[in-house]
Amino acid sequence: MSAQQELEKLQAMRAELEAESRSLKEQQANLENSVVSLEDKLASEELKKEKAAIEELKNRNKAAKEAIAELETKKKKLENKLEDTAETPEPAPKKGKAAKEKAQPEEVVEEAAEPVEAVVEEVETDNGGVTVTAIDDEVLVEEEDAVEESPKKEKKKRRFF
16 A cells, blocks of 8 residues: 555545544534424423413412402491490381380389499390399399380289279
8 A cells, every 4th residue: 555545544544534523513503403492492481380370370360359358348338337335335226126126215223332334245135124233243233124124014903992
């Protein structure tokens, strides 16, 4: 083998290796572009998921805030109603039977010997019976004249006398 033939072989081999090198560099560039493209797509998908999660959390927080606002409004209404009921211990008289009861003489009250400052509990019956008010371990009993002397009893008393 001559040097000339060996040189040609080596040059052919070099040409093949350079072609392979260009091909490999081209393949590497394509793969790098593909990787970058996939990373961008992945990042884009993650951004979409993150935005969706944020939007969902915003909606949940908004719904929770609305629920809280509604509950606060309801609480204020109930507190106001409770204050109104506490301020007006006796309900307004109703038409009919309640108006007739008001027309009758007022209640007879047995008063305690000492002045009392705090009322613990007050219970009233709707049928105009006896009202019991518990005041600092003392009981005050109030009776209505209307219960003791009903119109029917008065007529009977007049008949017997």
